[in-house]
Each structure stands twice: as structure tokens, then as C-alpha cells.
Amino acid sequence: xxxxxxxxxxxxxxxxxxxxxxxxxxxxxxxxxxxxxxxxxxxxxxxxxxxxxxxxxxxxxxxxxxxxxxxxxxxxxxxxxxxxxxxxxxxxxxxxxxxxxxxxxxxxxxxxxxxxxxxxxxxxxxxxxxxxxxxxxxxxxxxxxxxxxxxxxxxxxxxxxxxxxxxxxxxxxxxxxxxxxxxxxxxxxx
Numbered sequence: 001x002x003x004x005x006x007x008x009x010x011x012x013x014x015x016x017x018x019x020x021x022x023x024x025x026x027x028x029x030x031x032x033x034x035x036x037x038x039x040x041x042x043x044x045x046x047x048x049x050x051x052x053x054x055x056x057x058x059x060x061x062x063x064x065x066x067x068x069x070x071x072x073x074x075x076x077x078x079x080x081x082x083x084x085x086x087x088x089x090x091x092x093x094x095x096x097x098x099x100x101x102x103x104x105x106x107x108x109x110x111x112x113x114x115x116x117x118x119x120x121x122x123x124x125x126x127x128x129x130x131x132x133x134x135x136x137x138x139x140x141x142x143x144x145x146x147x148x149x150x151x152x153x154x155x156x157x158x159x160x161x162x163x164x165x166x167x168x169x170x171x172x173x174x175x176x177x178x179x180x181x182x183x184x185x186x187x188x189x190x
Contacts, residue, residue, distance in 0.1 A: 039094045052070070056069055107128045133172065140165070
């Protein structure tokens with residue numbers, strides 16, 4: 001409730017707010033959790049339930065084999081057959097993406113744990129920032145591969161691509177802000 005004698009805190013308009021110092025870290029954690037959810041759902045690939053009658057044509061069975069196939073389906077009351085995407089491919093893609101997400105956070109964490117007091121430490125921090133950006137670029141390539149190879153709706157994947165691109169921008173901003181630190185370290189040497 002509003003009280004005239006109490007001091008009111010003014011909120012800052014959203015587009016005027018500055019990023020938190022660790023926005024790149026928080027975004028990376030959110031990226032990892034969101035993408036892990038996608039991987040838990042096997043990239044959103046669903047098994048297809050196909051009518052058994054399409055299989056003689058699909059596999060180009062000769063007339064005799066097609067009739068035998070349909071007789072067996074009738075005998076065992078098979079009206080549809082479930083086709084799933086190969087598990088080995090889903091597992092391979094999942095493993096690759098999870099490893100890149102793990103490495104992304106490891107590189108961010110190790111870079112952030114270095115507070116440079118000399119140029120060599122700054123260089124090590126910069127290298128780990130570069131690796132984190134590289135992890136994001138690899139994730140973009142993996143997502144493009146998933147979209148190209150698997151029966152998924154590319155539009156549904158754009159939110160993940162946007163999150164990765166945002167992380168790249170945040171990491172580059174963090175890396176750029178470290179240039180001031182580099183200049184101080186170089187001037188301190190002189």
C-alpha cells in the first residue's frame with residue numbers, strides 16, 4: 001500500500017537496465033537446462049504410427065510377398081506399425097550437445113575464477129573465454145545438423161539458436177570488457 005511519508009524505489013525501464021556482471025554465466029546455466037530438457041525429449045522426435053498397408057509399397061514388395069505380408073498382419077491383427085528414429089543417432093547427437101554444454105560452463109567457470117594480476121593470467125583468462133565462445137559456435141553447428149538430419153520443425157528450434165547467439169554476444173561483451181584490464185596490466189609493467 002502506498003504511504004506518502006515512505007520513500008519509494010523507482011524501477012528502471014527494462015531497456016535502460018544494464019546487464020548484471022555475471023549475465024553470461026546465468027544465461028549459460030539457463031541454456032544448459034533448457035537444452036537438457038530438449039534432449040530428455042529426444043529432440044522432440046516422435047515415433048510415427050503407420051498403417052500396415054503402406055509397407056508392401058514402401059519396401060517395393062512383389063505382389064506375392066505383399067499379399068503374404070498383409071495376410072500375416074491380418075492373422076496377428078496388426079493394423080499399424082510404429083517407426084522410430086534410430087536410437088544410436090539420437091544418443092550420438094545428445095552426447096555431443098551435452099558435452100559441449102558441459103565444456104561451455106567449465107570454460108566460463110575457469111575463466112571467471114582467474115582474476116588476472118599479470119598479462120599471462122589475462123591471456124589464460126582470454127583463452128578460456130575464447131573456448132567458451134567456441135563451444136557456443138559448435139552448439140550452433142550441432143543444432144543445424146539436428147535440423148538438417150532429423151524430422152523436426154526448424155521453427156521450434158529457433159528459441160535454442162537465439163539463446164546460443166545471445167550467449168555468444170554476452171561472452172564477447174565480457175571478453176571485450178577485459179581489454180581495460182589488459183591495458184592496466186600492460187601499463188603497470190612499464
